[in-house]
Amino acid sequence: MLYQTHIDSWEQKATIRTRPRRIIEDDELSYYPKERQPLCFDPIIEKLGQSIQDEILLQSLYKYIKDIIIFETEIVNKTASKIAKGHFPYDFPFEVKHDAMSVVIDEDYHAFVAMDFQNQLELQTGIKPFKEFNEIELSRAIPRAIDLLDNTFHKAGMELIAVAISENTVTNDVAAFSRDPNIKRSVKGIMSDHLTDEGRHAKFWSEICKIYWANISEDSRQAIGSVIPTFLEEYLTNDIQKEFDTALINQLALPSIVKKKLIENTVDGYPITSQHPMMVNIRRFLVSSGISEHAPTRNLLEQYF
Ligand SMILES: [Fe+2]
Ligand SMILES: [Fe+2]
Structure with missing residues (x-):
């Protein structure tokens, strides 16, 4: 199976090669799309007015930025750098290693931009993140799926597929920013810069998973395929968002009875079914990587197709 390098398009289009630094504007526009933070639609919060909503949206953007930094440096790059350096237990050709680098x-550049942006926000608003969050859904979902496998080769394969799935779903987030007319231009700019690179990444991960999946043994496909459903359930939970929302509500300057009511009202996430908003991208990945053609794995994932 041939792998086509993306190095030419990287040289021409990678944001690290082409984009200027984004400076945050001092205007009335929002930091974060309201549609991504249902708390702002709670009738109590709506009644309390704009400034509390701004506070919630700014803290939500801080969390989003921190999530990006964790995702890029601790999740994606853990796997990408293993591949690039030839430490992944499947020997990819040079072009794959080079593209992985x-x-x-x-x-790393996305994390660098995110750090810069957070610092600009702190300087402009005088407000810091109210708390450090050090985990994202993947920080739990990947180890939990991997723990179910007893072989290092299979563990690495599951990690590869998990990263590939998540790199194929990040584009979903970004769309919410671009369609909201009330978001600051610099925030939208950063999101669309990021999206430019992520389109190339999604394709990279799908293609290398296709090569990997086609070349491993049937036993390996069975073993890895058997834990993909566990990974998806853990990845798509709403637990961490709920923990964040609860902590955010608890530090608002409101009477405790109001906070209690707000916490009761926090919404549960989307049910994890074929209708989940991230499932379109996940299905597309499972098809393009060839994983869904493997009958035993496909049977386990039936509910999502
Ligand atoms: Fe990224
Ligand atoms: Fe990426």
Whole structure:
């Protein structure tokens, strides 16, 4: 199976090669799309007015930025750099390793941009994140799926597929920012810069998973395929968002009875079914990587198709 390198398009289009630094504007526009933070639609919060909503949206953007930094540096680059350096237990050709190194550069750059942006926000608003959050859904979902496998080769394969799935779903987030007319231009700019690189990454991960999946043994496909459903359930939970929302509500300057009511009202996430908003991208990945053609794995994932 041939692998086509993306190095030419990286040289021409990678944001680290082409984009200027984004400076945050001092205007009336929002930091974060309201549609991504249902708390702002709670009738109590709506009644309390704009400034509390701004506070919630700014803290939500801080969390989003921190999540990006964790995702890029601890999740994607852990796997991408293993591949680039030839430490992944499947020997990919040079072009794959070289492209994996370009992913490492992109993701470190995304984390660098996110740190800069957070610092600009803190200087402009005088407000810091109210709390440090050090985990994202993947920080739990990947180890939990991997723990079910007893073989290092299979563990690495599951990690590869988990990263590939998550790199194929990040584009979903970004769309919410671009369609909201009330968001600051610099925030939208950063999101669309990021999206430019992520389109290339999604394709990279799908293609290398296709090569990997086609070349491993049937036993390996069975073993890895058997834990993909566990990974998806853990990845798509709403637990961490709920923990964040609860902590955010608890530090608002409101009477405790109001906070209690707000916490009761926090919404549960989307049910984890074929209708989940991230499932379109996940299905597309499972098809393009060839994983869904493997009958035993496909049977386990039936509910999502
Ligand atoms: Fe990224
Ligand atoms: Fe990426």
